[in-house]
Amino acid sequence: RQRYRRTGYAFVTFNKYQVAQAVRDELPKSLQGRGASARMSYLFGGRMSVCPAPxxxxxxxxxxQFSARQQYIRQAISTVIAFALVLAGTVAIFAANLYVAPGMRYEVESFPIFLGLYVASILLLAGGHVVVFLIxxxxxxxxxxxxxxxxxxLSIMVKLSFFMCLNTVVN
Known part of the structure; x- marks a missing residue:
């Protein structure tokens, strides 16, 4: 069994909703936390965020066990990696549309050449779009x-939406 670092999270349950609401209302309202219903308070020398638990x-x-900072760093690295791969996919789609698609740059003399260019174009187009859904x-x-x-x-949905819009607008 793997040993985890302390997380700093505590989940508190109440028997009645009114009690939970009263405890939340007792916390200072001047210090806002994450989320619409969160409250911040400084107790025992540390910051405490109170919000409904998932x-x-x-x-x-x-x-x-991972802090918010570690989450943001990993999310940023992940987004940069995804952006680079999506950019490569976008270049592949652009190349397929501009250079490979039959009849776009030059006349095709024979059916086998046409078929080869057509298949290559489809593969590049599909690969350029599918890379987003894979990575x-x-x-x-x-x-x-x-x-x-x-x-x-939510993170997956936002990134997929952004990168698909980027692919659509650029191409």
Whole structure:
């Protein structure tokens, strides 16, 4: 069994919603945390963020040991890697549209040449678009360290949307 670092997270449950609401309302409202309902407080010399907990089955327990800074660094590296690969895919799509597609740059003299160029064009176009759908989820699952499944899925969706729009606009 792997030993994990301390996470700094505590999950507190209350028997009644009114009690939870009263505790949350007692915290200073001047210090805002992450999320719309979060409150910040300084207790025992450290920062405490109070917000509704995610569902237990949504939590990636093994990732709670990673700080927000580590998450942001990994997310930035992941985005740069994905951007580089998507850029390569975009170049492949551009090349397929400009140079390889039959009849775009020059007249094709025979059917085998036409067929070869057509197949190459389709492969480059498909590969240029598919690279996005392969690399973004792979990086999110293997490299990024989100604290919840919902956060990971949101990250994947935002990146896929951005990179597909980029591919569409550029080409």
């Amino acid at each position: 569902e237990p089955e949504d939590i990636l327990w093994e990732n709670l 973004v989820p792979l990086l999110a699952h293997k490299f990024e360290v989100h604290h919840t499944y919902a956060a990971r899925e």
